[in-house]
Amino acid sequence: MLEAKLEEAGTLKKLLDAIKELVTDANFECNEEGLNLQAMDNSHVALVSVHLEAAGFKRYRCDRPMPLGVNLGNLTKVLKCSKDDDECTIKAGDDKDVLNLVYEAKNSDRIAEYDVKLMDIDSDTLGIPDTDYDAEVTLPSAEFSRIVRDLSALGESVRIEVSKEGVRFASDGESSSGSVLLKKDGEPGRVKTEKERKAERAIARGEEPEKDEEDEEEDEEDGEKKEKKEKEKKIKKEKDADEDVEMDEEEKDAEEFKPDSDDENAEPSDDEEESGKKRKKKTNGSSKPAKKAKTKAKGKGKGKAKDEEDKPVFDFSMNSHVSLTFSLKYLVNFSKSSSLSNTVELRMSNEVPLLVDYDFGQGYVRYYLAPKIGDD
Known part of the structure; x- marks a missing residue:
């Protein structure tokens, strides 16, 4: 059931x-x-x-x-x-x-x-099959919908090219053509392998990531190094403890010969008491407005930071140059999933189907589209 x-x-x-x-x-x-x-x-x-x-x-x-x-x-x-x-x-x-x-x-x-x-x-x-892609593009789903919708009015196909310059969407029709280039500041990063993605998903679920023989060998080496460091740390700790004992004995001897004028319990003079009361009264009188202004400014900044964090951004990574052509009719259909997620992820490799991934809170919807080859 x-x-x-x-x-x-x-x-x-x-x-x-x-x-x-x-x-x-x-x-x-x-x-x-x-x-x-x-x-x-x-x-x-x-x-x-x-x-x-x-x-x-x-x-x-x-x-x-x-x-x-x-x-x-x-x-x-x-x-x-x-x-x-x-x-x-x-x-x-x-x-x-x-x-x-x-x-x-x-x-x-x-x-x-x-x-x-x-x-x-x-x-x-x-x-x-698990595929290690050569390029990965993350962009707002609304932006992706607009690009494929606009270019579908010009032609039937779109060429998606990922290079160090950025990500270009280009369409050539019989009577018109157009292209959209998305750029970002800085060099593109490296695309994660499928093995790294699986490990991240397992950690997000609170599970231990799967390990192969190579990982187990690396863990053994790391374990030996860790054990060696712990031994060195223990020896250093014991040495520091011995030094602290010697220092405490020296401080104790010094306190026995401390002069009477440094007594902490000595009562303050009348002039000191009067000046202290004036400072206290002045501080209390101005503390409330300053605190209120600070709280207001803090709340305003926090709301702005939250809006910037929730806003979808454009980013891309690449291991090598990728240029593939796809049917716009299908991409327009895929873009209807933008109502589920603010962000869409495109993963590409030469001569491999395009992966269009919409990940939302309760799951995901993924589309795989074969590239066009030659005049097909």
């Missing part, structure tokens, strides 16, 4: 709106890790991969792995019956042939329930 409750139905609506034109029928593969969908378009040029993490649901239960074959058009119609902020519960029994959706309104007692018929879809899950 499957029972998954989403905080907002709007997330699922946006997800299906983005992929329904590429894929008609597909299987949602359900397991203890979450919901997965993988399908190719009819022309076998593009592949879409969707993952909704179990942790992203308000409540999630999946007793055993099971496929849910659905027509995405019919499922979209049923999802349109919900409001974006409704809580959405997806249910499917082991022996039932329907997918049950329940919408609960947050501001009222309204509960709506719908059923979508399940289908038997024969589809094999494709193994997507």
Whole structure:
């Protein structure tokens, strides 16, 4: 049995709106890790991969792995019956042939329930190989949508070129042509390997990253070096402790011969008391306004820093020069996922499908698009 409750139905609506034109029928593969969908378009040029993490649901239960074959058009119609902020519960029994959706309104007692018929879809899950890309581009999803939409009015294809100069999107049509160059300050960095990405994702989940034989050998060497450093540190600590004991004995001897005029308990004179009271009164009188002004300035700066941090930025990394041509029709379809995330990531290598990655809080949607070769 499957029972998954989403905080907002709007997330699922946006997800299906983005992929329904590429894929008609597909299987949602359900397991203890979450919901997965993988399908190719009819022309076998593009592949879409969707993952909704179990942790992203308000409540999630999946007793055993099971496929849910659905027509995405019919499922979209049923999802349109919900409001974006409704809580959405997806249910499917082991022996039932329907997918049950329940919408609960947050501001009222309204509960709506719908059923979508399940289908038997024969589809094999494709193994997507781990690829070390030569170039990686991160940019605001709204900027990517605008670029591909504008260039699609000029031609059918776009050439994406990543060089030290920046990232260029260029389209040549029969009667017009155009290009957009995105530049950044400083030299581009190095693209991370898939192994490094997996390690980062594991650490983010609070897990230990997987290690191979080379990593284990490096860990052994690091362990030996660490042990040697700890021994040296221990010896140094013991030496410092001995020196501190000698210093304490010398200070103790010096205190025994301290003059009476340096007594800390000596009472202050009348002049000292009077001047001290004046300083205290003056300080107390001016402390409140200064504190208030400081707090106001601090809050203003904090809000500005937060806005700058949330704002999506453009960045790119490259290991080598990359130049590939893709169909704009598909890229325009991919850009519909911009409603899910403020940022999009493009990963490229020569003669390898382009990866367009929209990562949002509850999971991701990834598109793979084969490049055009020659006049094809």
